[in-house]
Amino acid sequence: DVKVTQSSRYLVKRTGEKVFLECVQDMDHENMFWYRQDPGLGLRLIYFSYDVKMKEKGDIPEGYSVSREKKERFSLILESASTNQTSMYLCASSLPSESSYEQYFGPGTRLTVT
């Protein structure tokens, strides 16, 4: 079974802090994604990566950055957390588009910024 894990289920941070959300997948997937999930808005793509050290902006990249130094790990960074970044963050991975389009999700990190 594909396993996607995220470093924390719940996180509380203060405004202005630098926040790291980690995601690890164990199936050698090329593609990895970070989404933000908010009620009534569904999932919105923040960033994705199709290879080590490669990244592409999604729909809402402002205020976020990412890092992919190893194939299995994709990190989301909030350089200076703000209250409007309080949300559920979901990580996902998938094989290359030519092989499959199914995305496998982690359990999510519920981040609260106070």
Added chain:
Amino acid sequence: AQTVTQSQPEMSVQEAETVTLSCTYDTSENNYYLFWYKQPPSRQMILVIRQEAYKQQNATENRFSVNFQKAAKSFSLKISDSQLGDTAMYFCAFISYNNNDMRFGAGTRLTVKP
């Protein structure tokens, strides 16, 4: 740009009955996949069913089936013999062959009542 619309924010159904969740999408692409994902309370999002646009036959997975109407750009999910474990958020999603960018609807919260 592709968009996915789920017009039912919440639905409920009695155990053992049938329920249909609606989804429409907008795209100019001809080759794409459609998905229904399930997110149980406090648990990981998992794939329920997928449909390739070039296939005319509707996909089925046990109690789950879809009604795919390509011309109408409609992709509804039917759950037969509803079970308490079907209680979850359901997301409709779209991805075209040309990119990695999966688009999600806002979700439908389904409650199965005993």
